Amino acid sequence: MLDSAKNMKTSLIRDEGIIKSASVLTDEQVRKVINDVLKNETGARLKTYVDTCVHCGLCSEACHYYLSHDKDPSYSPAGKVKQTMWEMIKRKGDVGTAAIQRMSEIASTECNLCRRCAMYCPLGVDIAYIMLVVRRICNKLGVTPTYIEDTSHSHSVTMNQMWVKDDEWIDTLQWQEEEAAEEIPNLRIPLDKEGADFMYSVIGPEPKFRAQLIYQAAVIFNAAGLNWTMPSSPGWDNSDMAMYTGDHEIMGRVKKVHFETAMRLKVKRIVMGECGHAFRSVYDMGNRWLGWKMPPLPMVHSIEFFHDLIKEGKLKLKKKFESPVTLHDPCNVVRGRGLHEMARYIVGESCEEFIEMHPNREHNYCCCAGGGVINCGPPYRNTRVDGNRIKAEQLFAAKSRGAKTIIAPCHNCHGGLEDIVEHYGLHMDIKFFGDILYDLIEKPE
Amino acid sequence: MxxxxxxxxxxxxxxxxxxxxxxxxxxxxxxxxxxxxxxxxxxxxxxxxxxxxxxxxxxxxxxxxxxxxxxxxxxxxxxxxxxxxxxxxxxxxxxxxxxxxxxxxxxxxxxxxxxxxxxxxxxxxxxxxxxxxxxxxxxxxxxxxxxxxVSRPCTTCFWYFSNVVFGTDFSKASDSAFKFAFRVSNFIGCKLYLFHCLDMSSIASGKTFSQEEVEEQIQKAKEKIEKRYVSQMGDFDNYEVEVLEGIPYIEIVKYSRRVNGDLIIMAHHAKEIDPEKALLGSTVEQVVLRASCPVASVNRPDKVEEE
Missing domain, CATH: 3.40.50.620 (HUPs)
Known part of the structure; x- marks a missing residue:
């Protein structure tokens, strides 16, 4: 293991955002920012974690990076903390500008904040929290990977992740409404309908790249006869990359707009699309940064929402999905919210044959795209694909028992698994619950 | 136009x-x-x-x-x-x-x-x-x-088209393709070939047809073309109907070559299998890859109605 931050290996990837920002920093600035954050923002939580960790190493086996790199200890959760936060504390912030680059890389791209390690720590240390503090320190120093920082800027300027302009958003909804109305006459995507039962919010990439998903959701809601709406104003995007850069100030602004939009529309609750990190932001981190212990109005993830619709008989399926499926449990809605049994209920109702991957539920391996890692962009593609060989092995085992389709109810998981399936030649399909239900439900003539 | x-x-x-x-x-x-x-x-x-x-x-x-x-x-x-x-x-x-x-x-x-x-x-x-x-x-x-x-050099130009080939599978989308084909032919004043292929690939037919059955189905398809399309063409009489048996994308390319087709018009179905999943792609893609002339795909009625 590395003894000194000053001797730490340099960054593995050339990321202009990290290199350029670090080139104008002084060691003194690094020291000051580290100490400011540690002193003013971390409090008892970090101190408890640091003081209680007994260096037992039980967290190692939890981490997909560690397992995928032949148990290289520098990839174990404790090892990653040792290379970052422990150095910062031990040296009282005096780690220097060279080390801070590698620390940013470790925290931003070699940890998905998936919290699988927290399941294995006998003392309950939340290592994801520690890595987030490291990210925040790096972000305050401007040393954050370029791509995700750009995304965070988009949040700041437009209140959405993809620089989608206000008129483009409305235009996309109208476009998808027209398309869907060809299949189901009189179908509407109701904009700004005050007092609707729920506001449906999505992530920025949907209108930009995957407008079809909005179409599918509209058809499903229509078939279930629901009273719903989407906002015409900023606040429609529930995603949040600022949460993952550690820029809590932007995170707070973005979440505030999202909640306030729902309140302005006087809806009874928010229903979120199949995205995991957005759920973490709305349900756990953003609301708490804003001072609400729980979200200020009821909100559910699509898994819970679909589960209820099927259970209550509002969605009727005309047949079951025939090809054998396996289910990938996304960290943020399973370890973060416990929706795994509801997801299995939907699978049971909608699919002929279900093959569990192992491990599963709260012990499932991460997709390696989440935690903002995929949003750090192409420079880190190999980091996350090579860094998740264990996932390929897990999927292959499910495939060898017959699974052909992977259901992954999370956008980041989709992106990560697509790359893994392609890189390791697994030839498996990846679907959202929305894809499956859209095909199977009884639609009005 | x-x-x-x-x-x-x-x-x-x-x-x-x-x-x-x-x-x-x-x-x-x-x-x-x-x-x-x-x-x-x-x-x-x-x-x-x-x-x-x-x-x-x-x-x-x-x-x-x-x-x-x-x-x-x-x-x-x-x-x-x-x-x-x-x-x-x-x-x-x-x-x-x-x-x-x-x-x-x-x-x-x-x-x-x-x-x-x-x-x-x-x-x-x-x-x-x-x-x-x-x-x-x-x-x-x-x-x-x-x-x-347009995937290959277009030797003629649009208003010089003299032989338009319309390929149909009698779907709803094909009706839109027909409207466009007729409108173009009528406008330019060129010949319109209405073509259908009886799909003989084993995957589609599922069995081997006797020659009587094949001929019977060809006759039926010809009647269908008359009823469904020719009846809509009014005075326009510069057309020809042909039905052949075989693999659709091959037959339409061969037919087009035979009649010196310089534009093929057909539908690309909305409900067809996801193109990223289909190994060989759709009939339209196969035709585009093989035909020597431009191919027009028409799927919906919105923009092909007569003004």
Whole structure:
């Protein structure tokens, strides 16, 4: 293991955002920012974690990076903390500008904040929290990977992740409404309908790249006869990359707009699309940064929402999905919210044959795209694909028992698994619950 | 005939043949022409860089680069731009098929012109090959207006077309394709060939037909063409009906060759299997790959009704 931050290996990837920002920093600035954050923002939580960790190493086996790199200890959760936060504390912030680059890389791209390690720590240390503090320190120093920082800027300027302009958003909804109305006459995507039962919010990439998903959701809601709406104003995007850069100030602004939009529309609750990190932001981190212990109005993830619709008989399926499926449990809605049994209920109702991957539920391996890692962009593609060989092995085992389709109810998981399936030649399909239900439900003539 | 034409270009030599047709059409019909180029994004994580089509290098996706691409597009098409009534160039970053469909709707285009697979010898061809192929299919499937796909040099030009081949499978989408085929033939005053192929591939038929059955079905299909299409053509009598048995995409190409077809018009079905999943692609794609003439895909009635 590395003894000194000053001797730490340099960054593995050339990321202009990290290199350029670090080139104008002084060691003194690094020291000051580290100490400011540690002193003013971390409090008892970090101190408890640091003081209680007994260096037992039980967290190692939890981490997909560690397992995928032949148990290289520098990839174990404790090892990653040792290379970052422990150095910062031990040296009282005096780690220097060279080390801070590698620390940013470790925290931003070699940890998905998936919290699988927290399941294995006998003392309950939340290592994801520690890595987030490291990210925040790096972000305050401007040393954050370029791509995700750009995304965070988009949040700041437009209140959405993809620089989608206000008129483009409305235009996309109208476009998808027209398309869907060809299949189901009189179908509407109701904009700004005050007092609707729920506001449906999505992530920025949907209108930009995957407008079809909005179409599918509209058809499903229509078939279930629901009273719903989407906002015409900023606040429609529930995603949040600022949460993952550690820029809590932007995170707070973005979440505030999202909640306030729902309140302005006087809806009874928010229903979120199949995205995991957005759920973490709305349900756990953003609301708490804003001072609400729980979200200020009821909100559910699509898994819970679909589960209820099927259970209550509002969605009727005309047949079951025939090809054998396996289910990938996304960290943020399973370890973060416990929706795994509801997801299995939907699978049971909608699919002929279900093959569990192992491990599963709260012990499932991460997709390696989440935690903002995929949003750090192409420079880190190999980091996350090579860094998740264990996932390929897990999927292959499910495939060898017959699974052909992977259901992954999370956008980041989709992106990560697509790359893994392609890189390791697994030839498996990846679907959202929305894809499956859209095909199977009884639609009005 | 056409008022607004959207030419979706790869901004590379791969689209030269399509460009030729697009500009010619715009001049002939005094239509507005929009030259539209989407540069693909490298990955799902939204990026600040794009890959330059010509050099394959990473470029910063900013206003300077966009302006430079626009300037390059204008230069490339400078000569052909003369005498076009109204010409506009636009470029942006995104998923090509999504942005083309979005723009076609916004612009209210009544014809989209695009190339198909890029040629091997182009710089970046191998990289773009799959993208362009699936872009073409996805646009053809989703567009509300006819999509003219030009993958080879077009020896004739649109108003010189003398033999239009309409291929049908009697679907609802084919009705729209027929409307367009008839309108074009009637407008130009050329011959219209109405063609259907009895699908004999074992996958489709599931069994071996006796010759009597084949002939019986051919007769039925001919009657269907008379009833469904010919009855709508009024005084127009410059047409021929043909039904053959075989593999549809092969037979339509062979038939077109036999009658010197210079434009094939057919439907690309909305409900067809996801083009990314289908190994061989749809009939339309197979025809585009094999035919020596342009192929127009029409899926919906919106833009093909008589005015």
């Amino acid at each position: 056409f008022k607004k034409i959207l030419f979706a270009t790869t901004a590379s030599p791969a689209s030269d043949n399509a460009a030729h047709v697009a500009f010619d059409l715009a001049k002939k019909y005094e239509a507005e022409l929009k030259v539209f180029h989407v540069f693909g994004l490298p990955s799902r994580g939204f990026s600040t860089t794009v890959k330059d089509v010509r050099t394959g290098e990473e470029m910063a996706n900013d206003q300077d680069y966009t302006n430079w691409v626009l300037e390059e597009m204008k230069n490339t098409y400078e000569k052909q731009s003369e005498n076009v009534k109204s010409l506009d160039f636009q470029t942006l970053a995104g998923v090509p098929h999504t942005e083309i469909l979005r723009e076609a709707r916004k612009y209210d285009a009544d014809l989209i012109v695009m190339g198909a697979h890029t040629r091997e010898e182009d710089v970046g061809a191998s990289r773009y090959r799959n993208v362009i192929g699936s872009t073409m299919q996805r646009v053809a499937r989703g567009a509300k207006c006819p999509v003219l796909i």
